[in-house]
Amino acid sequence: MWLELTTVDVALGGRTIVRGASGKVSAGELVVIVGPNGAGKTTLIRALAGLVPVAAGAVRCFGRDPRTADRRALAADLAYLPQNYALAFPFRVEDVVLLGRYARQKGLGLASADDLAVARAAMAACDVAELTDRRFDELSGGEARRVILAQAMCQGARCLLLDEPTAGLDPAHARGVFARLRDHCDGGGAAVVVTHDLDLALRYGSAMWLVANGALAAKGPPRDVLASAATRAAFQLEIHLGTLPDGQPFAVPV
Amino acid sequence: MSGFAGRAGARLTGRRLAVLVIASMIACALVAVLAPMIGVTPNRTGWHLDLIGPSALAPGSLDHAILMVRLPRVLASLVTGAALAGAGCALQALLRNPLAEPFTLGISSGASLGAVLAIRFGAERLLGEGGVGLGALAGAVATLVAIWRLAQVGRQLPAVTLILAGVAISMFCAAATVLVQYTSDFSDVEHMLGWMMGGLDAVRLGWVELATPPIVGGLAVLALYGKEMNALAAGTEAAASVGVAVGRTQLVLFGVSSLLVGSAIAVVGPIGFIGLVVPHALRSLVGADHRALVVTSAFGGAIVLAICDTLARTIIPSNHLPTGAVTAVLGVPFFFAILVANKRGVA
Numbered sequence: 001m002w003l004e005l006t007t008v009d010v011a012l013g014g015r016t017i018v019r020g021a022s023g024k025v026s027a028g029e030l031v032v033i034v035g036p037n038g039a040g041k042t043t044l045i046r047a048l049a050g051l052v053p054v055a056a057g058a059v060r061c062f063g064r065d066p067r068t069a070d071r072r073a074l075a076a077d078l079a080y081l082p083q084n085y086a087l088a089f090p091f092r093v094e095d096v097v098l099l100g101r102y103a104r105q106k107g108l109g110l111a112s113a114d115d116l117a118v119a120r121a122a123m124a125a126c127d128v129a130e131l132t133d134r135r136f137d138e139l140s141g142g143e144a145r146r147v148i149l150a151q152a153m154c155q156g157a158r159c160l161l162l163d164e165p166t167a168g169l170d171p172a173h174a175r176g177v178f179a180r181l182r183d184h185c186d187g188g189g190a191a192v193v194v195t196h197d198l199d200l201a202l203r204y205g206s207a208m209w210l211v212a213n214g215a216l217a218a219k220g221p222p223r224d225v226l227a228s229a230a231t232r233a234a235f236q237l238e239i240h241l242g243t244l245p246d247g248q249p250f251a252v253p254v
Numbered sequence: 255m256s257g258f259a260g261r262a263g264a265r266l267t268g269r270r271l272a273v274l275v276i277a278s279m280i281a282c283a284l285v286a287v288l289a290p291m292i293g294v295t296p297n298r299t300g301w302h303l304d305l306i307g308p309s310a311l312a313p314g315s316l317d318h319a320i321l322m323v324r325l326p327r328v329l330a331s332l333v334t335g336a337a338l339a340g341a342g343c344a345l346q347a348l349l350r351n352p353l354a355e356p357f358t359l360g361i362s363s364g365a366s367l368g369a370v371l372a373i374r375f376g377a378e379r380l381l382g383e384g385g386v387g388l389g390a391l392a393g394a395v396a397t398l399v400a401i402w403r404l405a406q407v408g409r410q411l412p413a414v415t416l417i418l419a420g421v422a423i424s425m426f427c428a429a430a431t432v433l434v435q436y437t438s439d440f441s442d443v444e445h446m447l448g449w450m451m452g453g454l455d456a457v458r459l460g461w462v463e464l465a466t467p468p469i470v471g472g473l474a475v476l477a478l479y480g481k482e483m484n485a486l487a488a489g490t491e492a493a494a495s496v497g498v499a500v501g502r503t504q505l506v507l508f509g510v511s512s513l514l515v516g517s518a519i520a521v522v523g524p525i526g527f528i529g530l531v532v533p534h535a536l537r538s539l540v541g542a543d544h545r546a547l548v549v550t551s552a553f554g555g556a557i558v559l560a561i562c563d564t565l566a567r568t569i570i571p572s573n574h575l576p577t578g579a580v581t582a583v584l585g586v587p588f589f590f591a592i593l594v595a596n597k598r599g600v601a
Contacts (some may be wrong), residue, residue, distance in 0.1 A: 046491075046505070050494075051494065060379060070499040071494050071495075071499055071500070073497075074497070075495070075496055075497030076497075079496075082489075083490075087487050088347075088488075089352065089537065090537070090541075091348075091484070091487065091488050091542045092263065092265065092541070092542075093541070094265055095265065095484070095542075097568075098265075099484060099496055102481060102485055102498060103496060103497030106546055107478070108271070108481065109480065109481030110268050110271070110545070111265065117568075144557065145260075154311075154504040243502045244457060251380055
């Protein structure tokens with residue numbers, strides 16, 4: 001078991017954001033977390049990344065408590081893409097991607113040939129290769145998002161935790177992101193992805209967790225979760241599930 | 255929007271870093287050789303430039319005597335300029351704020367209070383003439399500990415909390431300094447004001463010798479933390495996610511910066527502005543990468559403070575100006591120029 005949540009409560013600023021969350025992620029899985037705004041999705045994924053203290057229950061990442069584990073060692077197993085990423089200084093795009101190689105660097109941390117090769121592959125995969133020498137703070141929102149995704153991918157972690165990786169992306173790039181994640185999981189990795197893109201979640205997810213009012217209201221195959229009464233209640237919307245002429249499923253809120 | 259001018263530059267390679275370091279060293283060496291040669295002496299008709307040449311290296315000559323007078327303050331300006339700019343760069347990374355500098359944290363206010371208290375209670379009579387410097391160092395360290403305790407929320411240190419703590423401590427120390435001055439003898443107050451203006455007139459070679467090892471050591475540590483500073487530029491969570499031991503890194507950077515600032519202030523008084531402008535200006539020249547920025551800032555700070563101090567003692571021949579005032583008077587327009595250029599240059 002790579003990631004394991006056991007009846008986890010998370011309280012921030014005196015308010016309980018996540019309560020009683022339990023779940024498991026193992027190799028090969030692409031878990032999509034869906035739920036309305038403010039339901040606790042981000043807090044849940046941050047608890048998995050060991051970035052918020054747990055008030056009750058336990059989080060295990062590759063057998064360790066991510067709150068107390070050595071971050072450098074953890075970085076080889078776990079990469080986290082935050083919802084918001086802002087740099088205080090005008091770094092180049094390539095430098096931002098190479099930050100993902102931190103845990104493998106020693107001394108001054110100048111990029112090795114290996115670091116560069118991995119970073120370039122990640123940048124090509126995220127379609128940001130032509131942005132290499134641009135300033136990160138001058139990119140569009142969608143471009144910046146893809147650059148950070150490249151950073152998370154070039155970290156070389158087995159498990160990716162991504163908080164809304166497709167926010168602000170055009171449809172083709174959003175789909176490309178999920179296709180890359182599918183490849184990563186098919187290649188023996190795993191990913192946990194918070195998203196509002198229910199259609200892509202249905203097509204690419206291997207499991208779906210629905211978060212409503214801080215609790216995991218439903219878990220299971222994406223199709224079953226999207227069709228459940230819990231999803232309808234959480235979003236206060238009907239999700240129409242159908243099949244395209246080529247046999248692909250689709251999901252549309254109605 | 256971003257407030258930074260200039261191209262993004264190129265990726266930092268070992269070769270590029272070596273070129274930057276060697277170029278900085280050459281520039282710094284040039285200033286170190288030229289600055290003590292330049293001086294002015296007042297005479298009946300006004301003043302004349304008083305250049306000393308290689309003969310100054312011969313002991314016993316008049317030029318040698320002049321060199322021995324000028325050398326301590328040139329060395330002091332080089333060493334403390336490097337410390338202030340290097341610490342400024344590290345604190346900017348730590349606070350994720352390009353406008354942060356040693357003074358933003360209140361370290362210098364604490365040092366000033368320490369120095370003023372040392373004067374008020376006669377530390378110089380008890381500890382010799384280094385007593386004021388020791389008071390300043392103690393004030394800087396006490397401020398550091400207080401800010402650290404105030405700002406620590408959980409295991410990490412939110413930048414906003416740190417800045418607020420710094421502001422609060424600055425205000426407290428400024429008020430306390432006024433109270434101490436109010437209850438002091440007139441002659442002590444004059445001494446206090448002189449010290450607080452930041453000057454190198456009274457610098458002794460012995461103080462420079464004492465301050466140099468911690469400053470050089472501290473700068474060497476900062477140079478090795480370039481990649482951590484880069485990661486911290488994205489915030490503590492993003493830095494932790496890529497593998498940075500955030501708590502330990504913050505402690506090291508904060509501790510080393512305070513040691514640098516404390517040592518510098520103990521020698522030359524609260525000279526502001528070097529820690530703010532030098533890293534800021536260099537960022538548009540060498541790029542944002544802290545692996546190059548910290549080292550070049552240290553050399554740049556040494557060069558800038560040595561030049562400012564040379565100006566301070568030569569602009570008005572009969573009177574040495576307070577160096578801290580010169581750095582501010584020259585630096586503020588320069589700083590505005592950077593801000594204006596950035597506004598125009600960045601689309």
